[in-house]
Amino acid sequence: MSEPATGEPPRAPEDGRVTLVQVAKLAGVSPTTVSHVLSGKRWVAESTQETVRDAIRQLGYRPNNVARSLRTRQSKMVAVVVPDITNPFYAVLTRGLADAVDGSGYGTYVCNTDGNPDRENSFLADVVDRGVDGVVMASGEVTGGVGPGGLGVPAVRIGGDPDNDPHVDLVAPDDQFGSHAAVRHLVERGRRRIAMIEGPHASGFGRETGYRQALAESGIPVDPDLLIRGDWTRPGGRKAMHALMALPSRPDAVFCANDLSAIGAIDAAHELGLGVPADVSIVGFDDVDAATIVNPPLTTVRNPAYETGYAAGELLLSRVNGGYAGDGRTVVLPCLLVVRQSA
Amino acid sequence: MSEPATGEPPRAPEDGRVTLVQVAKLAGVSPTTVSHVLSGKRWVAESTQETVRDAIRQLGYRPNNVARSLRTRQSKMVAVVVPDITNPFYAVLTRGLADAVDGSGYGTYVCNTDGNPDRENSFLADVVDRGVDGVVMASGEVTGGVGPGGLGVPAVRIGGDPDNDPHVDLVAPDDQFGSHAAVRHLVERGRRRIAMIEGPHASGFGRETGYRQALAESGIPVDPDLLIRGDWTRPGGRKAMHALMALPSRPDAVFCANDLSAIGAIDAAHELGLGVPADVSIVGFDDVDAATIVNPPLTTVRNPAYETGYAAGELLLSRVNGGYAGDGRTVVLPCLLVVRQSA
DNA sequence: ACCAGTATGCCAAACGATTTGCATGCGGGT
DNA sequence: ACCCGCATGCAAATCGTTTGGCATACTGGT
Incomplete structure (x- = not known):
């Protein structure tokens, strides 16, 4: 908002918009002067300011921002x-x-x-x-x-x-910190086979790093089968979860790179008749509104x-x-x- | 997007941006001509077009949309x-x-x-x-x-x-149609004391009208106590639901003017130990994503x-x-x- | 009388495009 | 020779502001 709130809807007096020159003409001054009272960049006598402001009000003048942008860049x-x-x-x-x-x-x-x-x-x-x-x-x-x-x-x-x-x-x-905290929380809860549903891109930084780091700290080797790619969406998370659960030795927890994926994973768990977190723990990342709406409420990392x-x-x-x-x-x-x- | 996708990030060759006149100069034609090959509004000889396009490419010229806007309005x-x-x-x-x-x-x-x-x-x-x-x-x-x-x-x-x-x-x-359908559905399910959580403004049109209409059709009088104001938010819905449930004779269904309110109402029902829909039916309006996430999944009117x-x-x-x-x-x-x- | 200094305002040139009308060159019909 | 029409391209005005430089007038000190 470049102009202060008026409390009244703006109106154009006629069809064509009023320009600064018209204001100048009515006020009997040069365009330069009008510009200066508007911008305050140069001193203008109090009396002149009054005249100009009157003209502005009277005409309902509003500056053309496109022209202004062109000039001021x-x-x-x-x-x-x-x-x-x-x-x-x-x-x-x-x-x-x-x-x-x-x-x-x-x-x-x-x-x-x-x-x-x-x-x-x-x-x-x-x-x-x-x-x-x-x-x-x-x-x-x-x-x-x-x-x-x-x-x-x-x-x-x-x-x-x-x-x-x-x-x-x-x-x-601080993706890495957050992921680390999430995965650590999982191992503290006694989980050992902890999967991760990632984003679509290969990524060595951030969320995956935190995951690996927490695992390493706990002496748990990372199993490449447990690292699976999602696409940030709910259906993507659901699909990934089904794939994970079809593994010979199932994970007992899955850390999802975002909440939507996590919600999809919960969908899948329900479809499979798995209890969350009884049979499998799920944690998300982002803390979107939906995280408090899903059942069970999602443990997640708050992304500000x-x-x-x-x-x-x-x-x-x-x-x-x-x-x-x-x-x-x-x-x-x-x-x-x-x-x-x-x- | 006013220019077609290039597949390459845009770059400015120097710090200051290239203008149309520079292109004209390099191509050895007038600015007018450059403008015309760009807009196609007037015929330009094929050979000249080539020259101009070359110059454009060579300089990496991109038209200044602000200037364009000023002129074309x-x-x-x-x-x-x-x-x-x-x-x-x-x-x-x-x-x-x-x-x-x-x-x-x-x-x-x-x-x-x-x-x-x-x-x-x-x-x-x-x-x-x-x-x-x-x-x-x-x-x-x-x-x-x-x-x-x-x-x-x-x-x-x-x-x-x-x-x-x-x-x-x-x-x-078609608010009215949707509300009507929702409330009708409620009476078809055997509900009779049907409350409504509205928006913040008094409103005779749309959602409330459909509510009244459906009630009237079913010979159910509208009880003013059952019409309560919300504020479109989840907390607002929760509060309204609590108020409703504190009534001497509780409603057995509540129609919410939007999903967020409905989700808040479900929150309240859970807090009160009420089963949904066993003890009280709830329907929303909007069909936001969260409607499929909440428990139980929300019956609602899809707002396109x-x-x-x-x-x-x-x-x-x-x-x-x-x-x-x-x-x-x-x-x-x-x-x-x-x-x-x-x- | 003269000059420095201050206060006030205007002129005109940008900013970077679009667009109207005109100029030029050329080919062909008479 | 003359004229008409067509194909091209250009000059210049325009869109509505901002702004650097200059003009004018007035004050007061000498």
């Missing part, structure tokens, strides 16, 4: 590109971002890529063509930063590999989606307005285990 | 103003809208109002100042349409009172959020590109009961 807009806004995690992240930047008059533009790299790139191109002042990339990676050969606008990556591009700001959950979006917004603002132009910063947000009843 | 952006993108219903609606307009090169801009009328109005002002080509208003009402005294851009309202402003396009779920957003997008496009300039159209989308296990 900033659009007061940030973009967030996510796989799917329908996914609660990204919805919450988006809200955090919006709340962070709204106060400074920035609007939020959303792109859904479905995780398709072609769409990621064309949306990235699209948003910089649209002149956004910053972009937060929560789908796929972005490299090159803002420097030469880069995107041309400040960017911040969400999650992903910290080493990927040190020039781009990054905000990431809102805070992530908010932090990304602040990082962006500090580059756009704060004058920060240094190298890429990394902020990692804590992920705490929340124990409910599924494990 | 369209931003290729639509805005959607919702109470909260975090609410799955609005997230899905937003996705439908985005999918509808994306193919025509329109981007989607999101505003969260939290239902605050001041924010609604200032966001409305903000988006028209930003020059969006259309806005879909899913939070509160918008009146005045695009005509004199109106907003200045095409708008479509989501839900709300059909009679409110006939000049503005409206897409609404995606289709609603999509339809809104089409309505907008038909005004922006399709040349439609007639009076407000109304499209009402069917709401079907989906029977699961809570009633």
Whole structure:
């Protein structure tokens, strides 16, 4: 919101919009002066200000932001590109971002890529063509930063590999810590054959690392059969769980890389007549709303989606307005285990 | 996406972006010509086109959309103003809208109002100042349409009172039909004391009307004590349910105006040791994802959020590109009961 | 009278595209 | 020779702001 709340719906007096020159004409001053009373960038006599403001009110003038953007080279807009806004995690992240930047008059533009790299790139191109002042990339990676050969606008990556591009700001959950806590909790509960349902990509970092680390600490060897790939969705989790349970020697616990997968896994357990957590413990990752709705309530690692979006917004603002132009910063947000009843 | 997918991330060759004049200079033609080969609005000799395209490639030129918008007076952006993108219903609606307009090169801009009328109005002002080509208003009402005294851009309202402003396009779920079906289903199951948890506003239309109608048809008088106000949230539903169950003569069924409230009601039932649907039947409205996750799975009315957003997008496009300039159209989308296990 | 200093406002050039009308060159019909 | 029509391409105005540099007027000190 770049203008203060009025409590009244905006109205255009006629069909064509009023321009600054018309205001100037009515007020009997030059456009320059009108601009200055609006921006306050140069001193204008009190009396003149009055006249101008009257004219503005009388005409119902509203500045044309497109023209303004063209001249000032900033659009007061940030973009967030996510796989799917329908996914609660990204919805919450988006809200955090919006709340962070709204106060400074920035609007939020959303792109859904479905995780398709072609769409990621064309949306990235699209948003910089649209002149956004910053972009937060929560789908796929972005490299090159803002420097030469880069995107041309400040960017911040969400999650992903910290080493990927040190020039781009990054905000990431402490995946490894969270996973570690989750798996540790499982072994503390006496589980030994602990499977993991991963995301679709091969990934040596983050969630899988924490899993391996916790296992190693407990002297449990990792069984490659117990590492299975999901696709972040509920049906994907269900399928993976069925595969796991068809194994000659079943796991007695499964750690899922996100909640949706975990919910799918619970579906599968129910279908198989397995008790959760009696027969098999399940823990998720993210702590979406649904985690408290599913039966049994899901033990999961809280992924601070809102805070992530908010932090990304602040990082962006500090580059756009704060004058920060240094190298890429990394902020990692804590992920705490929340124990409910599924494990 | 206004440019086709490239499969490659966009890069700027130098720090400052390349402009059309630079391309023209390199190609040895006038800016006019470059513009024409880009837009195809006027014929340009094949050989010249080649030269120009080469220059474009060589420089990595990308058109500046802000400048383009200023001149053409369209931003290729639509805005959607919702109470909260975090609410799955609005997230899905937003996705439908985005999918509808994306193919025509329109981007989607999101505003969260939290239902605050001041924010609604200032966001409305903000988006028209930003020059969006259309806005879909899913939070509160918008009146005045695009005509004199109106907003200045095409708008479509989501839900709300059909009679409110006939000049503005409206897409609404068939609330009344859906509610009617839900309540009928309840009486068919033998329920007679059927409560309703409403939204926060007094509302004579839609969901409540269907409720009353179904009751009337079945010869059941409406008991004002059984009509209680919620706030669309889970805690709100829980509280309302507790109030209902504290009544001297308890309801044996409750129809909730949305799923979140229904889930809260189920929470309350569990807290009270009540079986669902054994002791009390519960039906919701919306059919969000969580409806299949809750225990027992929620019987609810499917509110076609995606289709609603999509339809809104089409309505907008038909005004922006399709040349439609007639009076407000109304499209009402069917709401079907989906029977699961809570009633 | 003169000059420095301050207060106030205007001119005109950007910003980067689109678009209307005109200019030019050429081929062919009379 | 002359004129018409067609195919091309360009000049210049325009969209609505912002902003650096300059002009003007007035104050007060000498």
